[in-house]
Amino acid sequence: MKKILINFAHPAKRHSSINKTLIKAVKNLENITINDLYANYPDFLIDVKREQKLCEEHDIIIFQHPLYWYSTPAIVKEWQDLVLEHGWAYGSNAEALKDKIFLEAISAGRDEETYHKDGLNEFTLEEFISPRKITAKICKMTYLPPFCIFGSHRGIDKSKLETYTAEYRKALTALRDEILDLDLAKTKIYLNEDLDSLIKKAV
Numbered sequence: 001m002k003k004i005l006i007n008f009a010h011p012a013k014r015h016s017s018i019n020k021t022l023i024k025a026v027k028n029l030e031n032i033t034i035n036d037l038y039a040n041y042p043d044f045l046i047d048v049k050r051e052q053k054l055c056e057e058h059d060i061i062i063f064q065h066p067l068y069w070y071s072t073p074a075i076v077k078e079w080q081d082l083v084l085e086h087g088w089a090y091g092s093n094a095e096a097l098k099d100k101i102f103l104e105a106i107s108a109g110r111d112e113e114t115y116h117k118d119g120l121n122e123f124t125l126e127e128f129i130s131p132r133k134i135t136a137k138i139c140k141m142t143y144l145p146p147f148c149i150f151g152s153h154r155g156i157d158k159s160k161l162e163t164y165t166a167e168y169r170k171a172l173t174a175l176r177d178e179i180l181d182l183d184l185a186k187t188k189i190y191l192n193e194d195l196d197s198l199i200k201k202a203v
Contacts, residue, residue, distance in 0.1 A: 002176050004032045005058035006105075009065040009073045011038055018107050018149060018156060018164075019064065025165045026172050033058065037075045044078055051083045056096055060175050061141075063132070064105040070121070070128045080135065089139045101175065101182075102136035103191070104129060104146040105168065112150045126189060142182065147171055148190045167192045174199045 006026070010019050013036075027034050035054060041047075055061060065073050083089070088096050106129070114120040115128075129146060136143040149156070149164050156164070171191060174180035179200045185191060188198070 001031050002059040002101075002178060003057065004060040004062060004172060004176055005035060005054055006032065006062045006064050007035050007037055007076070007079065009037045009063065009076045009079075011073050011075070013038070018161065019066065021161060021165055022064065022105065022168050025169045029169070029172060029176070031176055032172065037079060038073075041075065044075060046075075046079055046082050048082050048085070051079065052085075052088060052096065055083070055100070058100070060101040060103065061097075062103045062105055062172075065107075067106050067108040067125075067128070070123075072132075084135070084139060095140065098140040100141050101144060102132070102139075102141040103144045103175075104132060106146050107149045108151075110151065112148075115150075144182070144185050145188050145191050147192050164192075167195050170199070171195055 006023075008019070008023060013019060023034060026032055033054070035051075037046075063072070063076055065076060068074075071077070087094050106125070108115070108125065110120065112125075115123065115125045117123065121128075125146070125148065133143050147168060171180070181198050181200055185198050188194065191198070
């Protein structure tokens, strides 16, 4: 089984039933490590060596966070600025992250239709998250489209939240067990747009 690291970043997690529910659903899965960045580094003094060691020990690196002002919470950028050092994460001889899977799990405040050129937000979510996509490429990682939850500002009803939670658990389990079709996943806009089609059937 592959090992999964979830770098969880929510500066106000006590107010986020969505992210708390997602974390609760997967935290007891085998081979999954939850790394709560705001809890571990309330002063933003990130332990670079600790974070690099965590990355080295895991095969799949997930950043779970809300979409804050069309980007990540501040600590994710701080993490990237400090942890992704030249010679370790990128550069001609850097291979610490090579072939590891990069994935974002994002909760977005507005509905999906607002994220396009004619919508309220004028850009697609794919455009907003493109800096992380190219970051993964520079670090020689395998980039997968994000697992996305929309409409969090208005609240998500219980049944829909249960669906998102089950899909998140299913996605992470499939990644861990290497039964998720990575090549097919790369053709999707969101990992969870048609998740069942990405999971390889037992022969």
